[in-house]
Amino acid sequence: MALDQSRLMPNITELQEIASQVRRDIVRMVHAASSGHPGGSLGCADFFTALYFEILDHKVAFNMQGKDEDLFFLSNGHISPVWYSVLARSGYFPIDELKTFRMIDSRLQGHPTTHEGLPGVRVASGSLGQGLSVAAGAALAKKQDGDDHLVFCLHGDGELQEGQIWEAVMFAAHNKIDNLIATVDWNNRQIDGDVEDIMDLGDLDAKFTAFGWKVLHMQGNQMEDVVKQLNAAKEASGKGKPVVILMKTEMGQGVDFMMGSHKWHGVAPNDEQTETALSQLEETLGDY
Amino acid sequence: MPKYSYTEMKDTRSGFGDGLLELGKKNPNIVALCADLTGSLKMNAFQDEFPDRFIQAGIAEANMMGVAAGLAIGGKIPFTGTFANFSTGRVYDQIRQSIAYSGKNVKICASHAGLTLGEDGATHQILEDIGMMKMLPGMTVINPADYHQTKAATLAIAEHDGPVYLRFGRPKWPVFTDPNQKFEIGKAVKFQDGSDVSLFATGHCLWESLKAAEELEKEGVSVEVINIHTIKPLDEKAILESVAKTKRVVSAEEHQINGGLGESIASLLSRELPAHMEIVGVNDKFGESGKPAELLEKYGLGSGSIAEAVRRVLKR
Numbered sequence: 001m002a003l004d005q006s007r008l009m010p011n012i013t014e015l016q017e018i019a020s021q022v023r024r025d026i027v028r029m030v031h032a033a034s035s036g037h038p039g040g041s042l043g044c045a046d047f048f049t050a051l052y053f054e055i056l057d058h059k060v061a062f063n064m065q066g067k068d069e070d071l072f073f074l075s076n077g078h079i080s081p082v083w084y085s086v087l088a089r090s091g092y093f094p095i096d097e098l099k100t101f102r103m104i105d106s107r108l109q110g111h112p113t114t115h116e117g118l119p120g121v122r123v124a125s126g127s128l129g130q131g132l133s134v135a136a137g138a139a140l141a142k143k144q145d146g147d148d149h150l151v152f153c154l155h156g157d158g159e160l161q162e163g164q165i166w167e168a169v170m171f172a173a174h175n176k177i178d179n180l181i182a183t184v185d186w187n188n189r190q191i192d193g194d195v196e197d198i199m200d201l202g203d204l205d206a207k208f209t210a211f212g213w214k215v216l217h218m219q220g221n222q223m224e225d226v227v228k229q230l231n232a233a234k235e236a237s238g239k240g241k242p243v244v245i246l247m248k249t250e251m252g253q254g255v256d257f258m259m260g261s262h263k264w265h266g267v268a269p270n271d272e273q274t275e276t277a278l279s280q281l282e283e284t285l286g287d288y
Numbered sequence: 289m290p291k292y293s294y295t296e297m298k299d300t301r302s303g304f305g306d307g308l309l310e311l312g313k314k315n316p317n318i319v320a321l322c323a324d325l326t327g328s329l330k331m332n333a334f335q336d337e338f339p340d341r342f343i344q345a346g347i348a349e350a351n352m353m354g355v356a357a358g359l360a361i362g363g364k365i366p367f368t369g370t371f372a373n374f375s376t377g378r379v380y381d382q383i384r385q386s387i388a389y390s391g392k393n394v395k396i397c398a399s400h401a402g403l404t405l406g407e408d409g410a411t412h413q414i415l416e417d418i419g420m421m422k423m424l425p426g427m428t429v430i431n432p433a434d435y436h437q438t439k440a441a442t443l444a445i446a447e448h449d450g451p452v453y454l455r456f457g458r459p460k461w462p463v464f465t466d467p468n469q470k471f472e473i474g475k476a477v478k479f480q481d482g483s484d485v486s487l488f489a490t491g492h493c494l495w496e497s498l499k500a501a502e503e504l505e506k507e508g509v510s511v512e513v514i515n516i517h518t519i520k521p522l523d524e525k526a527i528l529e530s531v532a533k534t535k536r537v538v539s540a541e542e543h544q545i546n547g548g549l550g551e552s553i554a555s556l557l558s559r560e561l562p563a564h565m566e567i568v569g570v571n572d573k574f575g576e577s578g579k580p581a582e583l584l585e586k587y588g589l590g591s592g593s594i595a596e597a598v599r600r601v602l603k604r
Binding site for chain 2: 064065066067071113114115122123124125126127129130131132133134135136137138139140141142144145163164167168170171174175
């Protein structure tokens with residue numbers, strides 16, 4: 001069932017219930033497709049739930065230009081399952097469509113795209129490092145038009161190894177794009193191992209600060225802190241600096257055997273593993 | 289058929305700059321981005337007139353392409369400006385994913401294309417850009433022939449909804465097309481009727497082709513000269529009509545033979561109307577420093593080489 005967006009803002013418990021259903025959706029989608037990226041999707045379920053059900057001023061009657069509403073861009077497109085689930089549960093498209101994930105003739109491509117016209121998606125992503133530039137451009141367009149809504153975007157931590165990210169970080173600060181709120185999913189995991197072993201990001205707080213950004217920190221798997229920091233980011237916007245939230249998450253959060261390593265970045269669970277995973281995630285809104 | 293006569297020497301990039309300024313006055317949604325080459329791209333006038341709609345992107349082309357895609361989402365019509373090399377090869381994946389696959393209305397405007405960039409040498413003389421860009425689904429690829437045509441093309445692509453690659457050059461080049469000729473994307477322009485051979489040319493090579501045709505006429509060879517300013521979508525009808533008449537084909541472009549206009553024409557003809565053909569282009573080589581005319585001569589793209597290609601195809 002789609003949630004009624006017009007009701008009063010959900011409380012933390014309600015958000016946690018939604019997030020639990022989103023996690024079930026993720027596991028079931030990836031299992032059905034026998035492919036996809038459950039780890040990062042599960043880790044970001046709380047963030048996406050808070051963003052779409054509490055924070056964003058958005059319209060589910062999708063309009064590409066998105067004038068007079070907040071926008072969201074997913075730069076690390078491989079965690080599409082969590083986005084698709086939240087978009088569907090928000091009412092952007094039928095929840096039943098989640099069963100087409102990664103199937104032939106689906107709008108729910110492995111990585112998100114505008115190509116099949118899926119409501120809620122404004123640019124293709126998957127090849128990493130590009131989303132911050134696009135979000136900065138969309139935020140600039142809002143400024144030029146006197147639209148005081150915000151542009152949010154999400155990035156993987158490993159994605160910060162891409163050079164284009166730092167071009168965009170410089171660009172946004174130089175141009176005082178202060179209606180831009182970027183979040184980094186800092187789970188310290190990437191495909192080949194731990195981020196600090198593959199290519200250490202060093203002191204991200206100091207780096208973003210030195211580049212002229214306002215830096216916030218978030219415990220990305222504690223719903224109360226997710227909501228608190230997203231609201232703090234909104235408060236911090238409009239003050240001459242772009243805002244970044246360094247969000248600590250656990251890859252695979254909510255499914256015990258997927259947590260604690262990088263192994264479930266891009267692997268689908270088998271039937272038995274799926275059953276185990278679902279037994280750990282409460283069905284709160286009804287499975288699709 | 290358009291009348292043409294030489295009037296003066298002027299660079300095609302100035303046609304872009306003047307067209308962009310005119311667009312800025314007409315349409316408040318036009319925005320321009322440049323990666324630290326404002327003077328080279330002749331974007332200064334737009335920058336001075338519309339500072340709020342000009343975005344200095346710095347030497348960060350990948351970001352510039354992404355920002356352009358974001359501006360397009362916001363309803364703007366972004367024109368990006370940098371050298372052709374940095375407009376394509378350097379940012380191919382950004383164009384592919386954020387612009388082409390995402391169907392964004394971004395105009396990628398690329399100067400200093402080809403050998404006629406001259407003295408800067410092969411690092412900057414991109415000869416592979418048409419191939420890269422024409423392979424992208426939905427991408428329109430345009431390479432105008434002189435100042436007037438470049439200006440007209442700049443105006444025309446703003447009216448087209450979708451990504452466009454507009455390629456032009458650095459040197460002062462003969463101006464010879466009709467300034468009042470409307471630019472129609474995907475519509476070939478016949479410059480001269482002929483019956484012995486069809487000569488299809490794009491960009492700077494159109495002038496070289498007209499000179500070649502003049503030389504050949506003295507030998508009694510009747511050359512039909514057709515300007516293919518839009519490499520994609522290709523004006524298949526105009527090409528097939530001409531070749532049905534002449535049965536002999538030569539193409540000329542400032543680009544690698546691999547992936548260029550000639551390859552597109554050859555592909556069309558092999559499917560629809562097989563005919564003997566010669567392709568004038570750079571044959572799997574990088575360029576080098578030198579003066580534009582010297583480089584065209586050395587790499588076989590000048591009027592003499594084009595005339596030779598016509599003579600060869602007539603013997604086949």
